[in-house]
Amino acid sequence: MxxxxxxxxxxxxxxxxxxxxxxxxxxxxxxxxxxxxxxxxxxxxxxxxxxxxxxxxxxxxxxxxxxxxxxxxxxxxxxxxxxxxxxxxxxxxxxxxxxxxxxxxIFDNKKVSYHDKVALIINYLGHCISLMTLMTAFLIFWCLRSIRCLRNAIHWHLLATFILRNLTWFLLRLIDPKTQDQNKPWCRLIITLFNYFQVTNFFWMFVEGCYLHTAIVMTYSTNKLHKWLFICIGWFIPAPISIIWALAKLKYRDEKCWFGKLDYIDFIYQGPIILVLLVNFLFLFNIVRILMTKLRASTTSETIQYRKVVKATLVLLPLLGITYMLFFINPKEEGTSHIIFVYINSFFMSFQVS
Known part of the structure; x- marks a missing residue:
């Protein structure tokens, strides 16, 4: 005026x-x-x-x-x-x-505290059991030289990513809300490492899918596949993705140790994860199609054929990370659907690798 x-x-x-x-x-x-x-x-x-x-x-x-x-x-x-x-x-x-x-x-702690505590107990129990089984399997692959081959080497690297991701998950539990408000450098480093191991985990699932698809669908000799190529895909490609995410967080969302709800910056690493899961879904569809074709050509009865296909599919689902696609949609409203989602998500994400 x-x-x-x-x-x-x-x-x-x-x-x-x-x-x-x-x-x-x-x-x-x-x-x-x-x-x-x-x-x-x-x-x-x-x-x-x-x-x-x-x-x-x-x-x-x-x-x-x-x-x-x-x-x-x-x-x-x-x-x-x-x-x-x-x-x-x-x-x-x-x-x-x-x-x-x-x-x-902020949430009403009186309404969600009980369910959060139960979900946290499920997470701790699942991660502890998973970590023990992963360490056991890791040592078996390490000690038994007679079973060493490219296929088992891929399994060994996948186990290593699960172990590292679980260990950094326990480190994340040390970051309390007070530490988040202080935005300490060490807690930002921990969540960066957790996201890196999470991305490597999914990329090694992608390597599993590539190997199976090459061996079953393309009928390409796996002896011609090189281990160094898979190592580059599984360990080195996720590195720049995590670094770019960390730099973007440092510039645009440098608060609360980079915790919080997903925003557009988090799609820097979430995008590649979704992409490899979609590719693995296509691999799975093609592998099951080939298995169905081969089983129909065999002399066994139809019931036994379908039973074999179902067993093969159930084994491949967690191996290729397809079950993670169930948890990309998170109910936003507080209520029964959100509570059910929290319990199911906590169980599958912690116990799956067991």
Whole structure:
């Protein structure tokens, strides 16, 4: 708002107070502190409330006003320690929209604490059992030289990624909310390593799919396949993916040790994981098709044939990581569906490799 002359600007504060009194907003205005209108000499933004209900106090033109995030809005509780922002433009008018991008949702601990504790126990139990079985299998492949071949070498590397991912999962449990708020470098390093081992895990599943598809569908001699090529795919390709993700987080989301809900930056590593799972799904479809064709050509009965196909498919599902596709859709609403998802996800993600 532009004041053409000083006398009119001098009576503006009194007019504003009268209007607030008439409209019934004078009580709310007192609770929303801002600049002293009686001493103002230049352009300013009037006190206002946005659609969310946040009070934006009067402010001099050209300034950015900071207000705490709302405690509750549209059925969701928010962290009031974070702030929202709104610009008072140079012409004395407010920006059209307030900036609530830093406001984070919080959950009602009384409703979800019990289920979270049970899910955490399932996760600990599953990861412990899985880690023991993985270590046992890893040592068997390491000690028995008679079974060493390219196929078992791929299995050995896949086991190694599961072990490393499980170990870093236990390290993640050491990061409490207080440490997340401090955004320590070591906790950011741990979650970067966890994501790296997670990506390598899925890429070695992709290597498993490539090997099986080459041996069964393409009938290509596996003796001509090179181990170094699979090592590059499984260990080296995930490295730049994880580094790019970490650099993007450091620049755009450097807070809370990079924890939180998935955002567009996380698709830097989630995208390749989804891609290799889709490719493995195509591998699985083609492998089962070939198995069906071969079994139909055999002399066994049809019932036994289908039973063999089902057994082969059930073995290949976790080996190629197809079961992980069940957990890409996470129910957002708090309720029974979310609780069921938490239990099933905790069980499969921790016990699957057992």
């Amino acid at each position: 532009h004041c053409p002359s000083q006398p009119r600007c001098a009576i503006l504060p009194q007019v504003l107070v009268v209007l607030l009194s008439v409209s019934g907003w004078n009580t709310r205005a007192k609770a929303c502190s801002g600049i002293d209108l009686e001493n103002i000499t230049g352009l300013f933004c009037n006190i206002t409330w946005d659609k969310i209900g946040t009070c934006w106090p009067s402010s001099s033109a050209g300034l950015t006003v900071v207000q705490p995030c709302p405690n509750y809005f549209n059925g969701i509780y928010y962290d009031t320690s974070k702030n929202a922002y709104r610009d008072c433009l140079g012409n004395g008018s407010w920006a059209q929209r307030s900036n609530y991008s830093l406001c984070q949702e």
